[in-house]
Amino acid sequence: MCLAVPGKVIGIEGEGELRMGRVDFSGVQRQACLAYVPEVTIGDYVLVHVGFAISRIDEQAARETLAALKEMGELAELDTSAAGAADGSEKPDATR
Amino acid sequence: MRHVDEYRDPTSVQAVARLIQETARRRWTLMEVCGGQTHSILKFGLDELLPSTVNLVHGPGCPVCVTPLALIDRAVAIASRPDVSFCSFGDMLRVPGSETDLLKVKASGGDVRIVYSPLDALRLAREHPEKKVVFFAVGFETTAPANAMAVSRAAAEGVSNFSVLVAHVLVPPALEALLGSGDVAIQGLLAPGHVCTVTGYRDYEPLSARYRVPIVVTGFEPLDLLKGVLAAVAQLERGEHRVENQYPRAVVRDGNPQAVRMIEDVFVVSDRSWRGVGEIPRSGYALAPKYGRFDAEKIFDVGGLQASEPEECRSGLVLQGRLRPTECPEFGTRCTPEHPLGATMVSSEGACAAYFHYGRARLEAAERPELSRAHTTSVTGH
Ligand code: SF4
Numbered sequence: 490m491c492l493a494v495p496g497k498v499i500g501i502e503g504e505g506e507l508r509m510g511r512v513d514f515s516g517v518q519r520q521a522c523l524a525y526v527p528e529v530t531i532g533d534y535v536l537v538h539v540g541f542a543i544s545r546i547d548e549q550a551a552r553e554t555l556a557a558l559k560e561m562g563e564l565a566e567l568d569t570s571a572a573g574a575a576d577g578s579e580k581p582d583a584t585r
Numbered sequence: 586m587r588h589v590d591e592y593r594d595p596t597s598v599q600a601v602a603r604l605i606q607e608t609a610r611r612r613w614t615l616m617e618v619c620g621g622q623t624h625s626i627l628k629f630g631l632d633e634l635l636p637s638t639v640n641l642v643h644g645p646g647c648p649v650c651v652t653p654l655a656l657i658d659r660a661v662a663i664a665s666r667p668d669v670s671f672c673s674f675g676d677m678l679r680v681p682g683s684e685t686d687l688l689k690v691k692a693s694g695g696d697v698r699i700v701y702s703p704l705d706a707l708r709l710a711r712e713h714p715e716k717k718v719v720f721f722a723v724g725f726e727t728t729a730p731a732n733a734m735a736v737s738r739a740a741a742e743g744v745s746n747f748s749v750l751v752a753h754v755l756v757p758p759a760l761e762a763l764l765g766s767g768d769v770a771i772q773g774l775l776a777p778g779h780v781c782t783v784t785g786y787r788d789y790e791p792l793s794a795r796y797r798v799p800i801v802v803t804g805f806e807p808l809d810l811l812k813g814v815l816a817a818v819a820q821l822e823r824g825e826h827r828v829e830n831q832y833p834r835a836v837v838r839d840g841n842p843q844a845v846r847m848i849e850d851v852f853v854v855s856d857r858s859w860r861g862v863g864e865i866p867r868s869g870y871a872l873a874p875k876y877g878r879f880d881a882e883k884i885f886d887v888g889g890l891q892a893s894e895p896e897e898c899r900s901g902l903v904l905q906g907r908l909r910p911t912e913c914p915e916f917g918t919r920c921t922p923e924h925p926l927g928a929t930m931v932s933s934e935g936a937c938a939a940y941f942h943y944g945r946a947r948l949e950a951a952e953r954p955e956l957s958r959a960h961t962t963s964v965t966g967h
Contacts, residue, residue, distance in 0.1 A: 491724075526843075539701065539702045547833065547835070554834060559597070562600035
């Protein structure tokens with residue numbers, strides 16, 4: 490119910506409470522109200538929930554997160570080659 | 586960047602799972618608060634990737650699941666009226682009330698409609714002045730800006746045949762009730778990322794300090810969730826407890842100021858009853874007095890309808906992380922998504938439904954190895 494889906498703003502019209510955008514979700518386009526993200530311009534990504542953009546996706550923060558993940562991946566690689574073993578699937582508890 | 590696939594990369598998923606395993610020296614129980622997170626965790630099999638030292642329990646974060654029976658009964662009473670068009674998000678239609686549900690009202694000729702957005706209900710009201718259009722305003726903080734906007738627009742445009750049945754709930758007071766009850770063994774929380782896009786995470790800071798629990802603002806993709814788990818476990822191992830934002834691409838500390846302003850204009854904080862949990866003080870929204878004329882409970886005079894929960898359903902315990910769905914004796918036998926006894930089996934984000942859906946797939950996979958392989962690679966899919 491709190492699902493919000495990222496999409497790219499490809500068109501904007503109206504202003505204030507009536508500011509609406511066309512948002513592309515990997516090929517599927519929908520209208521979304523942009524009243525809560527006045528800073529958004531065409532080309533930005535937004536998180537859309539029940540027809541409303543509730544947040545602009547911060548590309549810089551996204552890039553930093555992905556860089557951190559990449560680093561974690563490399564660290565884990567090093568650890569694995571040092572320690573052998575560890576496939577990460579330690580919990581075969583099928584009853585859960 | 587499309588902000589989806591990047592967070593599902595199987596190599597990174599394995600790497601972060603391994604880091605969690607190395608970081609967790611002791612046993613920790615974490616609760617993911619939001620039902621959407623529960624859904625992702627089971628869908629991508631993240632619980633099975635975690636080491637045995639890290640246990641995830643599922644929280645109260647499914648607005649459909651916690652909407653009290655009495656409100657479902659009020660929705661049914663309003664939707665059954667011949668002069669009403671009743672609009673709702675799809676997941677509410679099959680939630681069982683005392684006697685019946687909205688889907689059965691629809692099947693027996695009631696005008697019950699599924700809408701994607703509250704603005705669709707408002708449009709219907711504009712186009713059909715002869716109908717009384719009622720929108721079932723269910724949700725957490727995430728949905729409140731949308732529902733508030735519909736009311737605000739109705740007032741601005743003078744749409745007098747539009748009203749809302751409000752069932753809005755708030756996350757921090759529910760967490761306060763949970764942590765304050767003292768007998769829930771949770772050492773850390775993954776806070777709901779999309780709730781925090783709207784209201785930020787200031788309100789979680791006093792909770793983290795008072796109950797000495799790490800609270801990590803977490804997103805919904807596999808890597809978001811695993812990073813949230815890693816951050817919480819790392820804090821616990823260091824003996825720390827603070828609010829940490831692991832979803833910075835979408836969340837800032839103060840949330841979305843425009844959305845908060847609209848919420849504060851349209852709603853006031855009120856006591857709310859949570860299905861299976863009971864009354865929690867100041868845990869939801871009601872319409873502000875100046876918008877009282879849009880309150881469906883008053884317009885249709887259904888506020889007096891009361892109801893008590895069926896005893897066989899243990900969803901209250903499930904919603905508080907005290908019982909795993911599979912531990913409920915009714916799970917998968919008397920209670921299935923086709924014949925749900927409780928809302929946690931109806932909503933796609935309810936923990937019981939998630940376990941039924943993905944748990945059953947896993948059992949089948951265990952019996953058929955070729956499916957099992959498909960399952961372990963499922964982090965790349967969808
Ligand atoms: S399995 Fe069904 S009866 Fe048991 S707690 Fe879940 S919804 Fe209620």
